[in-house]
Amino acid sequence: MDMLDFFPSSILQAADTSWQTVTIAQRASSAFRDHDLSGTIGYLLLGLLFTAGLLTVLGLVLIYAERKLAGHFQCRLGPMRVGWHGILQSAADGLKLLLKEDIVPENADKLLHLGAPVLSLMATVLTLAILPLSPTLQVVDLNIGVIYVTAVTSLGVLAILIAGWSSNNKWSLLGAMRAGAQIISYELSATLSLLVMVLLSGSLQLSEIIQSQSDGWWIWKSHLVGVIAFVTFLISTTAELNRTPFDLPEGESELTGGFHTEYSGLRFAFFFLAEFVNMFVASALIVTLFFGGWMPFYIGGWDGFNSIMGLIPPGIWFAGKSAFFIFLLMWFRWTFPRLRIDQLMSLEWKILLPVGFINIFLAALIVLFEWHF
């Protein structure tokens, strides 16, 4: 069967989307235009509180999910003691870390040692704020969204390098150097995948990229190009997140703890939090670029099915899709063994990067001749 028959043009009619993106920042500026000062400040505070709340909730939920999943993958139960099925475990852990002594090695660069977790969490907060969670649930919608994401996420590398250097510990330094090499390498193919999606959707704004998928998600619409971009993006974000099988910078069995060896108490907690929330950011980006963001799943012509799908609110769609990719990342951890550093480098430079370049050419051709649906 021909691809074009399989995806009938009725997909276009199925998704009758009249979603208008209204961000918290836009509400604040419209209040500002109306000389409504309390409204402006209120919306700005709402944006900040929402981001802080999201950060906390995601941290608690994801750390619990990771431990619970890790347990079940290994035929254990995972945390069970604190609350029902251990549901309060990560809150208890947070409290414990708060009450632990904050040890700074005496030979460390004190200022930079403090600055690294700040930078790490700041990068996470900044990326979290521009994710389009639903048409009305987005803090800021920058018109250069995709470039902003690549720029801000690379602050995270800087935090890791600073942490490793300032600790004045050999393990930390080695871990940080590995992390630096790994993350900047994989950033290239992640950027190339982003570039493909920008080519296809013709916009850098995350909300517009989602709107461009109202007639079908890019993963279906773009022939093979979107799939290749998706796979490279998935691999390279896993590497950028320092997650297994790319967890060389932290490899417990070789580097004790990598860059955060000398971090204890809350400073360690902030690195940990940033790492887990970055996992959500990465999944949310994958969902936004390739899987239609908060768009419901429609099948062309199946009106009854589509109307049921349309009843589920966009925020739930986004959360559900992101949860799937977070699960995938956690699954990777218990499936793939850790790579060796030379395997890691050659995977990026000899496979992913050339594939990424070829993919860009293909994507440009598809856009040029309008082969996509």
Place this chain on the structure above:
Amino acid sequence: MDYFLVLLLAGLGVTLVGGGLIASRLFAPRNPGGVKNEAYECGEETIGSSWVHFNVGYYLFALIFLIFDVEAAFLFPWAVVFRDLGGVAFLEVGIFILVLIVGLIYAWRKGVLEWV
């Protein structure tokens, strides 16, 4: 307003860490000194500083990275307006990328991409 909020959010990141650390300073015990504050080296006494000349084996990777990253920065505006520019833009950027790919192939053949 967008970028003002981004600035505020950056402040939020700093405040969260700062506030957390102040709270931890209030509640947590503080008892520094002795071997506890030495850099961790698997229980042995710390030998020297780690701020030494470090052979960054990947500096060549870093160089190639720089080239391709700048190239990506050039390609973003091209990707946004590509629909309106059409075939000429495709050829021009094609030549641009090909030149860089020749560079990558050169580095590859020279053995720069081998990790030793």
